Amino acid sequence: MTGSGGAVDVHTHFLPSEVLDVLQRESRVHIALERRDPTKEPFLTVEGRWSFELKRAFVDFDAFAAANREAGIRLALVSPVPQLFVYHLPAEIGRLVAEVYNDALHQVLVPHGQMFRPLATLPLADPQAAAKELERRLDQGFVGAIVGPGVGEALIGDEAFWPVWEVLDARRAVLFLHPLLHADPRAARLMLPNLIGVPWETTLAATHLVLSGLLDRYPRARVLLAHGGGFLPYQLGRIEKGYEVWPQVRAKLQDRPTAYLRRMFYDNVLWSDAALRLLRDVAGDERVLPGSDYPFDLCAWPPKEGADLGALVDLRSGGA
Secondary structure: OOOOOOEEEEEEEOOOHHHHHHHHHOOOOOEEEEOOOOOOOOEEEEOOOEEEEOOHHHHOHHHHHHHHHHOOEEEEEEEOOHHHOOOOOOHHHHHHHHHHHHHHHHHHHHHHOOOEEEOEEOOOOOHHHHHHHHHHHHHOOOOEEEEOOEEOOEEOOOHHHHHHHHHHHHHOOEEEEOOOOOOOHHHOOOOHHHHHHHHHHHHHHHHHHHHOOHHHHOOOOEEEEOHHHOOOOOOHHHHHHHHHHOHHHHOOOOOOHHHHHOOOEEEOOOOOHHHHHHHHHHHOHHHEEOOOOEOOOOOOOOOOOOOOHHHOOOHHHOOO
């Protein structure tokens, strides 16, 4: 568990204002700022799909840092916002956004490296470029990267993305698997895309990582799953039963599914003591880390106590 030296947070987001300045001038990326309520901050909408309230702490580093200090955070991994993954746009746009965002995040956080360490965003639509961007950022002190479940119908564990996994494995770096909103039209109501679509996206991609054999192929990559791993820990019994019944489920595995869940890391953004107890039972206490998802609306702030960050990131080396 985290000690008396202060809390850690593996799941928090920041959007340097310089990134917005560049993207507002870039006609190939469609972003809009609108004030829906005079009592609130404006909402940022990306590509007409993803909207969220752009709270001051997202873009004002002084406000972001002050909130962390007030919450007693001694060390946080800081991620780009997933709304700007832009994997669906042409690859050159993804490369531009990743370069601009990572440059800005590096510039903002370097003077505060004892408290904040960045995760990079990657241009996954071009896996070779994504691998090079990851290598470059690791050399700058980033501890890894935040990625979505995949690009289009391809999942992050597919062979197309193995160049990224090669770097992750060689550098023992963090891959933070973070979902985007689910696009099923049946769920387009009552905030279902966020409430159940978000954990479903994590469940799909993470279950594929387990069953594909990728965790055996790249055993040194450090996989961190958002929102407690989605529904995966809760449905482990069904997956284990499938492993026993269907040869195609166990064909690529060297061990039972349960063993692979204990190789990954999880944030504890669950808001449920019962769910957290189950996750710790399934994954092991040392694999469940404090996270908040700050400053989004559905954040667990300040983060709930969890295991120390040392198992995920070797901070002595200045990187992952």
